[in-house]
Amino acid sequence: MPVYARRRLQAMLDDLAPLLTVEKAKDLLARLEHKNVKDALAAEVELSLLWSIQQVADLQIDPVLADSSARPDALTQTLFPRGPALIEITAVSDDAFSGRESMNRAAEIIGHFCNGHRKRSASHLYYRFMEGRERIEGxxxxxRRISKDFELTPAFEEKLKAWVSDPDWPNPPSLRLTDEQIDVVIEWRKLVHPEGRVFSSMPPVPDHLEDNPVYRTLRTKERQLSKSEPGLLRCIFIGDAGCSMLRDLTPLGGYQVSGEQVIHHFLRRSKVDLVCVFSPYRNWGIFMAPGSNTPKWRVTLFEREPRTDKGAEYDRLNRMVLGLPQPQLEGYQARSWHRQGLFNPQGKGIYLGTNISWKGGGTNVSISISSRMILELLAGRITQEQFQHFAFRGQSDNFFEQQLKSGLTIQAARLDKGGLDEDDDTLVFEFEPDWGAKPLRNPKT
Incomplete structure (x- = not known):
């Protein structure tokens, strides 16, 4: 699911406040601020879809049903003309299916051991996990050749110690560890980003209609709807929180099971009436205009019993989708940015870009720059070198210095608000020639 600006999330929370119990508000807030990426993105899916339903239809959040143990996410009487509907909202990522958790766990164990024998050696280690084939259910x-219970054996410890302790390390530049728990090639690299240190040749794509995260999630949500009263539509809204099966529901190539096939398979065996997939996407093309590939919503509806007259039936659903604020990122990007801590409100900000314009034959200059960046510089959170890099895209020229050197000083300044969809504003500085910053002129010349 795409990440919205924190300003947008707070506005959604405020709009939903009359419908939230104290406990529900506290739960949503705790999950939105959670360090666990899965929890944070799932909460954002729930908040944004509840908010969008409330814009076009009546809404009860966490309604109490006749069976008091059943608490679906939403009940609406008017979203669908054919009757009231119970809605469960969820999100899926590739994390568990990709083996990333197991690979990162193994990398942590190996890296910690290596650091004990050569300081900071783990920061240079890149891990390529191999794949194999096993007979499962015939x-x-x-x-993926990594066990979730992997532990270093004495033989592995001896091998790693000899490698990283060698005076000529990294020579050789790689080492392979393999047994029944693991098969990994560990490479030394000058630069390794923590988010990109593990790789597997086996992509997170399914080869089974039921052994995949989308099917398992749908089954879980179906159980939560199983106690619903007769006459209520049972609906599941599922968001792409970095899930390749939902990002591309019908991929090219026949070797893998598609998200579309999995959802149809689920509905044929289910009492759920419809599944709606929400996924952000970009249009990519050679001849696209600048800015035309910003993320947009792709919403796909699957029905257990397809209906012919969908115009009136899904009018409000269409309006709900159109009313959703545009996504800022695609799902996999949002997941990566969360892992890097880029949405920590007290971390380094996500800055708006710097723009420079000239008028009056170049004597009047306007510089628009991130107000968050300037605040962090003044607060001592970033250095002058970092400011130079972030503000001027790594260029050696400091444009503020250029104006001062040319005898121009700030004659006016204003704040341009970034709005709900940006967690930053811009400060606009207007520069004009100033005799206080340039040599005096001979008036007779």
Missing amino acids: QMRRV
């Missing part, structure tokens, strides 16, 4: 399946 079918040959691709498997």
Whole structure:
């Protein structure tokens, strides 16, 4: 699910406040601010879709049903003309399916051991996990060669210690560890980003209609709707929080099971009436105008019993989708940015860009720059070198210095608000020639 600016999230919370119990508000807030990426993005899916339903239809959040143990996410009487509907909202990512958790766990164990024998050596280690094939339920399946219970054996410890302790390390530049728990090639690299230190040749794509995160999530949500009263539509809204199966529901190539096939398979075996997939996407093309590939919503509806007259049936659903604020990122990008801590309100900000314009034959200059960046510079949170890099895209020229050197000083300044969809504003500085910053002129010349 795309990340919205924190300003937008707060506005959604405020709009929903009359419908939230104290406990529900506290729960949503705790999950939105959670360090766990899965929890944070799932909460954002829930908040944004509840908010969008409330814009076009009546809404009860966490309604109490006849069976008091059943608390679906939403009940609406008017979103669908054919009757009231119970809605469960969820989000799916590739994390568990990609083996990333197991790979990162193994990388942490190996890196910690290596640091004990050569300081900061783990920061240079890149891990390539191999794949194999196993017979599972009578079918040959691709498997990632890493166990979720991996531990270093004495033989591995001896091998790693000899490698990182060698005076000529990294020579050789790679080392392979393999047994029944793991098969990984560990490479030394000058620069390794923490978010990109693990890789597997086996992509997070399914080869089974039921052994995949989308099907398992739908089954879980179906159980939460199983106690619903007769006459209520049962609906599942599912968001792409970095899930390749939802990002591309019908991929090219026949070797993998598609998200579309999985959802149809689920509905044929389910009492759920419809599944609605929300995924951000970009249009990519060679001849696209600048800015035309900003993320947009792709919403796909799947029905257990397809209806012919969908115009009136889904009018409000269409209006709900159109009313959703545009996504800032695609799902996989949002997941990566969250992991890097880029949405920590007290971390380094996500800055608006710097723009410079000239008028009056170049004597009048306007510089528009991130107000958050300037605040962090004044607060001592970033250095002058970092400011130069962020503000001027790594260029050696400091444009403020250029104006002062040319005898121009700030004659006016204003704040341009970034709005709800940006967590930053811009400070606009107007420069004009100033005799206080340039040599005096001979008036007779």
